[in-house]
Amino acid sequence: MELVVxxxxxxxxxxxxxxxxxxxxxxxxxxxxxxxxxxxKSTLIKAITRIHDPSNGTISLDGAxxxxxxxxxxxxKVGYVPQHFTYTLYSTxxxxxxLGRRRFxxxxxxxxxxxxxxxxxxxLGMGNLAGAYMDQLSGGERQKVFIARAxxxxxxxxxxxxxxxALDIRYQIEVMETMRRITRKQGASMVIAVHDLxxxxxxxxxxxxxxxxxxxxxxxxxxxxxxxxxRKVYGVDSFVVENEHGKFILPFRTHRAAGE
Numbered sequence: 001m002e003l004v005v006x007x008x009x010x011x012x013x014x015x016x017x018x019x020x021x022x023x024x025x026x027x028x029x030x031x032x033x034x035x036x037x038x039x040x041k042s043t044l045i046k047a048i049t050r051i052h053d054p055s056n057g058t059i060s061l062d063g064a065x066x067x068x069x070x071x072x073x074x075x076x077k078v079g080y081v082p083q084h085f086t087y088t089l090y091s092t093x094x095x096x097x098x099l100g101r102r103r104f105x106x107x108x109x110x111x112x113x114x115x116x117x118x119x120x121x122x123x124l125g126m127g128n129l130a131g132a133y134m135d136q137l138s139g140g141e142r143q144k145v146f147i148a149r150a151x152x153x154x155x156x157x158x159x160x161x162x163x164x165x166a167l168d169i170r171y172q173i174e175v176m177e178t179m180r181r182i183t184r185k186q187g188a189s190m191v192i193a194v195h196d197l198x199x200x201x202x203x204x205x206x207x208x209x210x211x212x213x214x215x216x217x218x219x220x221x222x223x224x225x226x227x228x229x230x231r232k233v234y235g236v237d238s239f240v241v242e243n244e245h246g247k248f249i250l251p252f253r254t255h256r257a258a259g260e
Contacts, residue, residue, distance in 0.1 A: 001027050001062060001077070001156035001189045003048070008057035010043055010213075017043045019213045021057070025189045025206070027156075030180060032204035032221075033193040036234060039210040041193040042083055045159050048191065049080050061157065079150035083161040083193075085142075087134045093145050094130040097121060100149035120152035123178055139166040147175060151182065158183070158190040164199065172196070176203045197249045201225050209233055225249060 003025040010018040018040045025031045033041040046052045048059055050066055059066045066074060079100070087096060097117045121127045124144045134142060143166045150158060158179070164172040180203050183190050194200050200207050201221045209217035209224060211233045217224040230238045230251070238251040 001187070003157060003189055003191070004058075004060045005044075005048070006058050006060075008044070008047060008054045008059060010040075010047055010052060011055045017213050018047070018054070021208075021210075021213075021215060023206070023208055023218060025191065027187040027189055028184050029205040030183055030190045030192065030203060031206045031208060032200035033191060033208050033210060034195070034197060034200050034225075035210035035216070038212075040213040041210055042161050044210070045080075045161050045191060045193060048157075048159055049078060050074065076153075077155055078157045078159060079153045079155035080159045081146050081150050081161065081163050083165070085146050087142065087145075091134055092130065093121065093126065093132050093134065093137070094118075096134060096145055097149045097152050100152040116154065117152050120148040123151060123182070124148050124175065140168065140171060143167060144171065144175065147179075154186075156188050158188060158192075160190065160192040162193050162195065164194065164196070172199060179203075197225055197230070201249055202246060222247065 006022050008018055008021045009016065021044060023031065033044060035041055043052060047054050048066070050071070053067070061069065061077060094117060097120055098113070101113050101116060118127065118130065121130055124147060126141070126144055126148055129137070129141065134145070137145065143163065147160070147163055164175055167175060176199055179190060182188065192204070204221055206219065207217065207221045207224045208215065209229060216233050217229045227238050227240070230236065230249070236251045237253050238249055241248050241250060
């Protein structure tokens with residue numbers, strides 16, 4: 001799945017939330033959206049899902065403008081995990097993930113559909129909680145359920161809006177490793193909005209840095225997430241350290257102008 005976003009603007013009234021955003025994402029690759037709160041990350045993801053149509057510009061999947069794709073067909077191609085999700089308290093984990101397959105199910109649920117759901121739960125280490133009710137889970141566990149639901153959908157494009165925000169460090173790493181493995185294996189694409197720059201640095205193929213709706217950086221993580229870019233966008237100093245496990249970004253103080 002090839003995703004092309006070209007010169008996309010989004011205005012809410014007179015307020016411009018996105019300003020001329022462009023990028024290309026090929027199959028099997030992960031693009032991380034980073035930037036401060038209010039920089040436009042969620043709005044951009046919602047524009048790709050057509051929750052918000054762009055005010056200007058185009059978004060296409062494999063050469064087809066998403067505005068020309070039937071909404072049902074688009075929903076089958078795109079697996080979306082929002083920043084804030086809703087769920088039915090008295091649904092089990094398995095039933096919640098099964099909803100990711102609802103567009104493929106006709107009169108009854110086949111063994112193949114059930115197997116897909118179980119495989120998605122197992123991929124995220126949630127298989128033992130299949131029979132648990134959603135209101136019995138922690139916030140992090142519920143977040144993993146919705147990631148599993150997107151996996152069960154088996155889309156060509158994953159859109160994740162801060163999917164690791166409620167997870168502890170161990171599960172953040174596990175989820176990112178799982179998603180990278182799946183995108184590589186399936187040839188699927190993934191756009192993920194994250195606040196943790198180290199997750200973006202370590203797992204993304206490409207990073208798009210947003211700042212007040214503008215592109216502040218775009219390219220490979222090591223070329224984009226530099227101390228200079230981080231200072232300009234976030235207002236903090238940082239440096240990159242490297243050891244046998246890779247490279248890591250360490251912010252260390254709020255940047256102050258000379259003489260302050």
